[in-house]
Structures are given as structure tokens and as C-alpha cells.
Amino acid sequence: MATTDQYSGGGIVNAGDLPDKPAPIRTDGAIAWMRDNLFDGVSNTLFSLVAFALVLYVLPPALGWLIFNANWSGGAEACRINPDAACWPFVGARWEQFLYGFYEKSERWRLNIILAVLALGIAWLVWEKAPARKFAALFMLSVFPVFAFIMMYGNETLGLPIVDTPQWGGFTLTLVIALSGIVASMPLGILLALGRRSKMPVVSLLSTVFIEFWRGIPLVAVLFMATIMFPLFLPAGVTFDQLLRAVIGVSLFASAYMAEVVRGGLQAIPKGQYEGAMALGLPYPKMMRLIILPQALKIVIPGIVNTFIGLFKDTTLVLIIALFDLLGIVQASIADPNWSIKSVPYTGYVFVAISFWICCYGMARYSRYLEAKLHTGHER
Amino acid sequence: MQVSEERVINIADMNKWYGQFHVLKDINLTVNRGERIVICGPSGSGKSTLIRCINRLEEHQQGSINVDGIELNNDLKNIDAIRREVGMVFQHFNLFPHLTVLENCTLAPIWVKKMPKKEAEEVAMKYLERVRIPEQADKFPGQLSGGQQQRVAIARSLCMNPKIMLFDEPTSALDPEMIKEVLDVMIELAREGMTMICVTHEMGFAKTVANRVIFMDGGQIIEENEPEEFFNNPQSERTQLFLSQILNH
Numbered sequence: 001m002a003t004t005d006q007y008s009g010g011g012i013v014n015a016g017d018l019p020d021k022p023a024p025i026r027t028d029g030a031i032a033w034m035r036d037n038l039f040d041g042v043s044n045t046l047f048s049l050v051a052f053a054l055v056l057y058v059l060p061p062a063l064g065w066l067i068f069n070a071n072w073s074g075g076a077e078a079c080r081i082n083p084d085a086a087c088w089p090f091v092g093a094r095w096e097q098f099l100y101g102f103y104e105k106s107e108r109w110r111l112n113i114i115l116a117v118l119a120l121g122i123a124w125l126v127w128e129k130a131p132a133r134k135f136a137a138l139f140m141l142s143v144f145p146v147f148a149f150i151m152m153y154g155n156e157t158l159g160l161p162i163v164d165t166p167q168w169g170g171f172t173l174t175l176v177i178a179l180s181g182i183v184a185s186m187p188l189g190i191l192l193a194l195g196r197r198s199k200m201p202v203v204s205l206l207s208t209v210f211i212e213f214w215r216g217i218p219l220v221a222v223l224f225m226a227t228i229m230f231p232l233f234l235p236a237g238v239t240f241d242q243l244l245r246a247v248i249g250v251s252l253f254a255s256a257y258m259a260e261v262v263r264g265g266l267q268a269i270p271k272g273q274y275e276g277a278m279a280l281g282l283p284y285p286k287m288m289r290l291i292i293l294p295q296a297l298k299i300v301i302p303g304i305v306n307t308f309i310g311l312f313k314d315t316t317l318v319l320i321i322a323l324f325d326l327l328g329i330v331q332a333s334i335a336d337p338n339w340s341i342k343s344v345p346y347t348g349y350v351f352v353a354i355s356f357w358i359c360c361y362g363m364a365r366y367s368r369y370l371e372a373k374l375h376t377g378h379e380r
Numbered sequence: 381m382q383v384s385e386e387r388v389i390n391i392a393d394m395n396k397w398y399g400q401f402h403v404l405k406d407i408n409l410t411v412n413r414g415e416r417i418v419i420c421g422p423s424g425s426g427k428s429t430l431i432r433c434i435n436r437l438e439e440h441q442q443g444s445i446n447v448d449g450i451e452l453n454n455d456l457k458n459i460d461a462i463r464r465e466v467g468m469v470f471q472h473f474n475l476f477p478h479l480t481v482l483e484n485c486t487l488a489p490i491w492v493k494k495m496p497k498k499e500a501e502e503v504a505m506k507y508l509e510r511v512r513i514p515e516q517a518d519k520f521p522g523q524l525s526g527g528q529q530q531r532v533a534i535a536r537s538l539c540m541n542p543k544i545m546l547f548d549e550p551t552s553a554l555d556p557e558m559i560k561e562v563l564d565v566m567i568e569l570a571r572e573g574m575t576m577i578c579v580t581h582e583m584g585f586a587k588t589v590a591n592r593v594i595f596m597d598g599g600q601i602i603e604e605n606e607p608e609e610f611f612n613n614p615q616s617e618r619t620q621l622f623l624s625q626i627l628n629h
Contacts, residue, residue, distance in 0.1 A: 272473075273476065275474060276474030278435075278436075279435055279467070280536070281464045281488060281492045290491060295476075295477065298478065
């Protein structure tokens with residue numbers, strides 16, 4: 001025996017370590033996992049069976065429609081013959097329009113360059129081992145928007161013909177609205193959150209009024225006001241780009257939501273963090289920037305990304321003010337009489353759904369990664 | 381342990397209220413350079429509030445507080461100047477959990493004193509060695525024990541090279557076996573001549589290093605004496621009662 005028990009007086013002394021014994025039943029492997037997670041107890045077993053049945057009921061027809069029975073080639077004719085499955089040739093024939101909208105065909109290379117730089121920029125931001133990574137955010141927030149605007153809108157002196165905003169459309173327009181909204185709403189939201197928590201009553205009141213105003217009206221109403229009412233207040237002859245108005249509306253709308261998310265994070269920071277920073281002599285702006293906001297924003301990453309995803313999807317509402325984002329352009333293409341086939345509208349909408357899902361899921365994954373990366377040690 | 385004649389803190393007729401509640405009543409206290417003062421008293425007696433007034437974590441409403449020749453008033457410049465001279469260690473450490481131990485220590489020197497990063501790191505390592513945890517420099521506070529965290533907090537304060545250190549119940553949140561490691565660091569600091577004001581119930585510490593022990597109750601200073609006299613010959617009944625409660629349990 002590895003242990004020797006000694007009895008001295010009334011106490012018990014257990015000297016030496018107890019040996020490891022094998023577990024009485026298997027605690028690892030697939031069967032053990034299923035037993036522990038799917039079939040432990042009556043109700044859980046029942047739930048598992050119902051879930052399996054649902055999957056079996058839904059998945060095969062869905063996969064059949066999407067993939068196995070779908071039309072992959074042959075144009076409209078093939079789809080007419082087999083109208084009970086997805087018509088992917090429709091997407092194949094229209095993908096350029098879905099991506100670029102009504103943008104001048106001969107100038108589309110400019111959008112390709114922007115998209116390529118955007119992709120590289122995002123990779124630079126996300127990839128941890130990228131060189132000079134600390135400049136990535138600076139580049140993406142300052143240089144890139146100017147570059148993208150000049151490339152997209154054009155500049156006569158640079159020899160780039162003007163392509164005005166009404167010709168912008170498709171997925172590039174979705175990106176323009178969503179990214180401007182995201183980039184603008186973040187700093188604005190932080191300022192509004194700090195403002196609302198300010199000890200100065202005027203600042204606090206103004207921030208609160210702003211937030212509650214924008215949160216209280218539907219985005220559709222914001223877009224209508226931006227399009228129809230706003231020009232009425234401008235002096236005659238002064239015009240204001242329709243897209244810019246929509247972008248500003250979306251940004252202000254999103255910043256109100258962002259402010260409340262950030263405020264939630266600020267409230268979760270213990271008073272001791274403020275006191276620790278103040279006792280070290282940090283003035284308010286530095287205390288906020290270095291101590292409070294990094295922690296508060298980390299806590300609310302899920303909420304921030306939630307707002308971004310919401311904003312991204314809400315861009316589809318610009319449809320109602322005659323801007324053709326991805327959804328808008330797909331919807332317009334569906335009406336083409338050459339493609340008046342039963343499966344075409346479904347295919348179009350499924351394509352839009354998949355496109356949006358990929359973008360949103362990408363953001364969601366990145367947020368999970370950030371949360372894990374920024375997690376430091378034990379919770380307070 | 382030399383005490384000079386030079387006054388570094390002068391609190392005169394100071395009063396503070398929380399709403400209608402009178403928390404500090406007619407506080408008069410002077411501290412000389414190099415002096416080590418222990419403040420004790422039952423909970424709610426205003427001892428933490430008193431030292432938190434010294435670096436303006438709490439605002440006093442009447443009377444004056446003068447720290448190293450700087451008058452503490454609503455002038456932000458004065459408040460910042462005083463905070464640069466006064467270090468503080470808290471009951472719950474208040475380390476910044478999103479920064480490493482080293483970053484916790486270099487933050488204020490870099491951003492408040494504009495010290496170059498490299499120099500700040502050297503200073504930080506020097507103090508981390510003094511509190512005997514240089515090997516934890518790259519860890520996050522959440523990965524350390526309470527005693528280690530409190531020692532980091534002391535090092536973080538020392539990195540600003542303060543003239544005065546305030547300790548607000550630095551060992552109250554610690555497990556018993558970790559109290560000693562923190563007290564040892566504090567005793568060492570006292571021996572090096574740091575001006576210290578400690579709110580603490582560690583009477584052993586008070587006997588070892590304090591020049592003066594102050595007993596507070598109900599928002600006022602009840603008794604103030606040298607440790608020998610204070611513990612062996614307390615004058616006020618309230619002091620006697622308090623001492624009998626904490627020493628004989």
C-alpha cells in the first residue's frame with residue numbers, strides 16, 4: 001500500500017499520496033459523449049429524437065433543391081425544363097450586375113481595385129503576424145476611405161471619369177453604406193455614451209435626447225426623411241447627394257444603438273478602475289482611452305458586432321429610396337421577362353441570403369476570435 | 381527612520397458630508413516628511429474617507445488640505461499635481477486587468493510623466509524586484525494571487541516616485557497567509573523613509589513601523605499617540621473598547 005495511516009491521539013494523519021484508480025465507466029469516446037449529452041434522461045432523449053427527425057425531414061429536400069437537383073448550367077432554357085430546383089445560371093448571367101450595379105462597364109476595374117485593396121486591408125487588420133500591423137487600422141480608417149471614394153467617384157484631373165452615385169449599386173453599394181455606417185457609428189457612439197454618462201447636465205441631456213430620438217424612429221422613416229423631407233429645408237438650388245444623405249441617416253441611426261451598447265460596457269467597469277487611474281494622476285481623457293474604454297469595449301464586443309450585423313442587413317432598406325443595393329438589384333433582375341421562371345425569384349433571394357450570411361457570419365467569427373484573444377486571466 | 385521637521389500634509393478644520401450625513405468632523409492632522417501614520421477605527425468611522433480626501437478621490441466641503449505646499453481645491457492643475465506626488469494602494473488592488481503587470485507599472489510614467497518607454501520599463505523592473513515579483517512581469521493581474529497583486533499595486537504606485545504613500549486597508553482583502561508578504565514590503569518601504577499613511581487593522585504593523593497611531597470613530601479623530609502609549613495606555617474609553625475588541629479575539 002502506498003499510504004500509511006498513523007493514529008496519534010485523537011487526530012488522523014494521512015501520509016503519502018493515494019494512487020490513481022481507473023474510472024468505473026468510460027468517460028470519453030463517441031458513445032460516452034452521446035450518452036452524456038444526447039440521451040441522459042427521458043426529456044433529453046425525447047428532444048434529441050425530435051431534433052433528428054426535424055433534420056431528416058428538412059435537410060434532404062433543401063439540399064436537393066439547392067445542390068443535387070439544381071440547374072447548374074444551360075441558361076434559362078434548362079431552368080424552364082426543371083423549374084422545381086434552384087436556377088443558378090440566372091446568378092451566373094447576372095453576377096456582374098449584382099456586384100457592380102449600374103456602374104459603367106468600362107470603369108469596373110476601378111471597383112475591382114477597391115475591393116482588392118479592401119480585402120488586403122482586412123487581411124492586414126485581422127492577420128496577427130502581418131508586418132507593420134499597427135498601421136493597418138490607421139490606413140483603413142484614413143487613407144482607404146479617401147482612396148476608395150476617389151477611385152469610385154472619379155477625378156477628372158487624375159484621368160478617372162466621374163461615375164456619379166446614382167450609378168452605384170449592387171454589393172459594392174451595400175459595402176459602401178455598411179462600411180461608412182460602421183466606421184462612423186463607432187466613434188460617434190462612444191462619444192454619445194460618454195456624453196450620456198457625463199456629470200455635466202447639458203452634455204448628458206443633449207446626448208440622451210439625441211440617442212432617444214434616433215432610437216425611437218424606424219430606419220425606414222429616417223431614410224424617407226433624408227430623401228424627401230430634408231431637401232425641403234435646403235435653399236433652392238442647393239443639392240445634397242442622395243446616397244450621402246442615406247449614409248448619414250444610417251450612421252446616425254446606428255450610432256444611437258452603438259452608444260447604448262457602449263454605455264452598457266462602461267457601467268460594467270468597477271469604480272475601482274477609475275480610482276486606480278485617477279490616483280496615478282491620469283487625466284480624464286487618458287483614463288478613458290487607456291483604462292476604461294479598452295475594458296468596456298472588450299466586454300461589449302458581442303453587442304457591438306450585433307449592432308454591426310444589424311446595420312449591415314439594414315442597408316437593404318435603402319431599396320425604398322430607390323438605391324439599388326444587392327437586394328434591390330437582385331429584385332430588379334428577377335423582373336426580367338427572359339427569366340420569368342418559377343424558381344428564379346427563389347434563387348435570387350437565396351443568393352442574397354447566402355451572400356449576407358457569409359458576411360455576417362464572418363463578422364461573428366471574428367468577434368468570437370477577438371473575445372478569446374482579449375481574454376486575460378481569470379475574471380474579476 | 382528619520383522624521384524631518386518639514387510638513388508635507390496639513391489638514392486644517394476639514395469637514396465632509398455625504399448629503400446630510402456628516403462623515404468627517406473638524407479633522408486636524410499634520411504629517412511630517414518621513415512620518416508613518418497608522419489610522420485605525422471601527423468600520424464606518426471615516427478613516428478611508430479621510431485618506432481618500434488627500435488625493436481628491438473624495439471632495440471635502442470645508443477646511444483646507446495642503447499637500448507638499450499645494451493647496452487642494454477645485455483647480456484641476458493642483459489636483460493633478462497632488463496626485464503625481466501621492467501614491468495610493470487600495471483594498472481591492474485596482475490593477476488594470478487588460479494590461480500586463482509590467483504595463484500596469486509603466487502606464488502612468490509613460491502617459492503622465494512622459495517618460496520614454498524603455499526607461500519606464502527599467503524603473504518598473506526595479507520596483508518589481510523590490511516587491512520581489514520581477515518574474516511575473518509579463519503575466520496579467522488575473523493570473524496572480526491576491527498577495528502578488530497587492531505587491532504589484534505597490535510597485536505600480538512607486539513607479540511614479542511619489543513623496544507620500546496612502547494605504548487604504550491594503551491587507552483586508554487578502555487570505556491570511558498572504559498578509560505577511562504585503563506587510564513585509566510595506567515595512568521595508570517604511571524603513572527606507574517613505575512618508576506613509578496607512579488605514580489598517582494590522583496592529584503588529586502599527587507597533588513595528590508607526591510613529592503615530594490615530595484612532596477615529598464617528599467621523600472624528602478620537603485619540604492620537606505614539607504606538608507604545610496608544611496600545612499600552614489608551615486614554616479614551618472608545619479607544620479602550622476598540623482595542624479590547626480587536627486584540628482579544
